Amino acid sequence: MLSFAQFMMFALFAATFVLVVVAELVPHLPTRRAAALASIATVSAALGFLWRDPPRGGDWPTMSWTYAGKAAKPNQRTAYVRAGEDQTEDEAETRIVEEPGGSAISTGDSAAERLETAFVAAFRSIPPPGPAAGDTVRDCGHCPELVIIPAGDGVVGADPGDAAATPAEHPRRTVKHWPGFLMSRAEVSAAEYAAFVRATGRGMPDCDGAGVATGVAATCVTAADAVAYAGWLTRTTGHTYRLPSESEWEYVARAGEAGGSGAGLRTGLVPASTAAAGVPGGEGRHPWSVVGLGGGVAEMTADCWTADLSRMPSTGGAVEQDRPCPSRVLRDGAEGEPSLWRRPSARRPVAAGVASPGIGFRVVRELGRIAKR
Secondary structure, three states: OOOHHHHHHHHHHHHHHHHHHHHHHOOOHHHHHHHHHHHHHHHHHHHHHHHHOOOOOOEOOOOEOOOOOOOOOOOOEEEEOOEOOOOOHHHOOOEEEEEOOEEEEOOOOOHHHHHHHHHHHHHOOOOOOOOOOOOEEOOOOOOOOEEEEOOEEEEEOOOOOOOOOOHHHOOOEEEEEOOOEEEEOOOOEHHHHHHHHHHHOOOOOOOOOOOOOOOEEOOOOOHHHHHHHHHHHHHHHOOOEEOOOHHHHHHHHOOOOOOOOOOOOOOOOOOOOOOEOOOOOOOOOOOOOOOOOOOOOEEEEEEEOOOOOOOOOOOOOOOOOOOOOOEEEEEOOOOOOOHHHHOOOOOEEEEOOOOOOOEEEOOEEEOOOOOOO
8 A cells, every 4th residue: 555655756746747738738828837837846746755755565685586386487586575574475475576578567466556566666676687496606616516496385204105204204394495595516525624624723524434535525524513614604705604404405305396205316325435425326317406315425404303393493494402402403314324214304313423424414505695607
């Protein structure tokens, strides 16, 4: 609904149009002059109202990519324009979809709201289309390669009828990932982790079988090591890095297919100490170009361990049960482990201080300014 100031602005612009017509058509010179002066006054007043209360649709959050059960269209993104102070992201229904060749305004709002949204769209500079889901970015030379994961709804927990499911994989939950995020395309490599060690002086992993060769997944790291690495990336790049939540990990493993069998998971196992991080077996098979899922090394997440999924946040965040967290949630399976751990819903605890040659990790970067390489 238009505010009083916005209504007056439109009314004064309309009056200006009428006065300009009068000044143009009326032959009586004094009347024409009076109409011209009045039009200047109405324009000035309208600009004053515009400055006081410009038409807007609420705050403009960072542009994000949407996902609706299928791969996002190239160069498509959504700007939510009515996320006001009293609205949640779920209620921000009015949106402008930017696509090559034009834009479209969604329906479902009142005529006044659609007029306001159109006015905002007309006077707001629309940037060129940005990166799309599955595109990769890298914030620095020693940073992990990141993949853009689109927003969407995902499920967490065992599929119906899954005989291998444990009580820890219930109850099944639906989680909303908005506005999307970026995840490292593969597990953090030993070379990437070594750059962190050199810069900070933190000790190198020293358990038997730790990954040390170029391209090999970084293993034998504790939860504290992984969190420290993410914090170092945050400090050096200016972007917020962290460990993925287990719901984010499963969302990527399922590739956004709610209830699916895990299209993102690959089936082949590779030795954790010799395999290139995430590359063998899964190259090109994941809809969002993520590799290394479904084998190689188990992966640490940000969540504190809980006996079931009843406390799983519906917003995609991690469960933080205690501080310090005694046990983290481990996802995926390593070489030589039973195949049941490679199921997308499989979860198990790992003590926070454990460092194993079969455990690695990925990082997630929150959305912000993204420059396509």
